[in-house]
Amino acid sequence: MNDIEFTHALKDEARRLGFELVGAAPAAVGPAMERLKSWLAEGFAGRMGYFADRLDAYGRLELVLDGVRSVLMLGMNYRTVEPIEPGPGQLRVSRYAWGGDYHELIRDRLHRLADFHRRCKPQAGVRTVVDTAPLLERHFAQQAGLGWIGKNTMLINETFGSWIFLAGLLTTEPLAFDRPVEDRCGSCRQCLDACPGGALVGSRRLDARRCVSYLTVELRGPIDPELRRVCDGRLFGCDACQEACPWNRQTPVSREPVFRPGEGMNPVDWSAMAAMDDESFRRRFRHTPLWRARREGILRNASL
Ligand code: B12
Numbered sequence: 070m071n072d073i074e075f076t077h078a079l080k081d082e083a084r085r086l087g088f089e090l091v092g093a094a095p096a097a098v099g100p101a102m103e104r105l106k107s108w109l110a111e112g113f114a115g116r117m118g119y120f121a122d123r124l125d126a127y128g129r130l131e132l133v134l135d136g137v138r139s140v141l142m143l144g145m146n147y148r149t150v151e152p153i154e155p156g157p158g159q160l161r162v163s164r165y166a167w168g169g170d171y172h173e174l175i176r177d178r179l180h181r182l183a184d185f186h187r188r189c190k191p192q193a194g195v196r197t198v199v200d201t202a203p204l205l206e207r208h209f210a211q212q213a214g215l216g217w218i219g220k221n222t223m224l225i226n227e228t229f230g231s232w233i234f235l236a237g238l239l240t241t242e243p244l245a246f247d248r249p250v251e252d253r254c255g256s257c258r259q260c261l262d263a264c265p266g267g268a269l270v271g272s273r274r275l276d277a278r279r280c281v282s283y284l285t286v287e288l289r290g291p292i293d294p295e296l297r298r299v300c301d302g303r304l305f306g307c308d309a310c311q312e313a314c315p316w317n318r319q320t321p322v323s324r325e326p327v328f329r330p331g332e333g334m335n336p337v338d339w340s341a342m343a344a345m346d347d348e349s350f351r352r353r354f355r356h357t358p359l360w361r362a363r364r365e366g367i368l369r370n371a372s373l
Pocket residue numbers: 101102104105108117163164165199200201202204205206207208211218221222223224225231232233234235236272273274275277280282283286287305306307308310
């Protein structure tokens with residue numbers, strides 16, 4: 070199999086495994102590294118210390134996979150139903166957290182893709198990535214032609230909008246690369262205006278310290294009193310900048326049952342949540358995105 074045939078075979082297998090979007094890019098970070106550095110220098114990462122701790126690896130992918138030459142970027146649609154407006158005593162959960170944990174689902178599919186790769190090219194080095202490795206997934210997805218980076222910093226695809234999870238497969242094999250997609254946000258600024266915390270301080274510039282998603286998902290400990298107000302009514306995550314995006318109005322529905330809202334998730338009835346002790350919280354949410362915040366974080370968010 071030559072490089073072009075192998076790239077086709079790998080892409081076909083990825084689609085068969087349920088990734089609607091797939092594209093290949095060279096394993097070079099380029100100017101995105103300067104953007105990451107300036108984002109960190111501004112303090113926009115808040116307390117997410119792992120960026121600074123692994124800065125070398127972000128800039129040199131060979132520290133993530135020795136001999137890496139190519140990155141196959143993958144996208145999976147997670148749009149299901151529309152959000153239901155919360156009534157009294159109810160709170161919003163962002164779409165990505167309505168169902169099961171996407172990491173678990175995607176990791177399983179990635180491992181199957183890596184197995185396919187190894188069967189075709191037994192000598193090659195392969196590493197799969199979803200979220201936790203030092204890889205700028207949106208940058209590589211843009212380079213691989215999956216979409217463009219919108220003003221809200223989301224990777225937006227012409228067909229699926231931004232309701233897509235990203236993942237990557239790093240390989241030491243040369244692949245046939247795709248072309249990057251050009252920006253299609255134009256003069257629209259609806260996401261910038263919709264952000265409840267004013268976290269989108271400019272086009273493609275997000276100050277995580279003011280982002281409801283960061284405050285309700287990532288931040289441990291108390292939320293600054295001035296920022297508690299902007300999280301109002303949101304239990305976990307935030308989709309305001311995506312709900313406002315015109316590219317998200319008519320996107321197809323996901324085929325994955327795992328992403329459908331679990332019972333009582335869209336929206337959440339606060340009294341049912343408050344009644345849970347540690348053990349029932351663990352049983353109910355262990356394999357969902359809410360587990361990341363633990364029960365303490367969820368209780369903190371609800372008492373905003
Ligand atoms: C840390 C993190 C967060 C942080 C910080 C977000 C941020 N904007 O940086 C917080 C907790 C706030 C967060 C929130 C969310 N996240 Co998040 N997050 C991540 C994570 C782990 C790292 C992101 C990162 O590297 N940030 C650092 C900044 C500097 O990088 P960046 O955002 O990629 O920024 C690049 C562009 O803005 C670009 N850029 C800037 N200017 C320009 C100009 C041009 C011309 C171009 C081309 C590019 C460009 O350069 C930067 C560097 O490459 C990724 C997974 C991963 N490993 O990539 C998921 C990820 C980005 N998150 C994701 C999701 C779903 C969310 C939420 C929607 C969850 C929710 N509903 O609450 C929100 C969306 C908020 C938002 N608008 O970003 C998805 C995004 C999928 C997509 N379609 O884009 C990812 C990819 C996870 C995944 N595997 O699917 N997240």
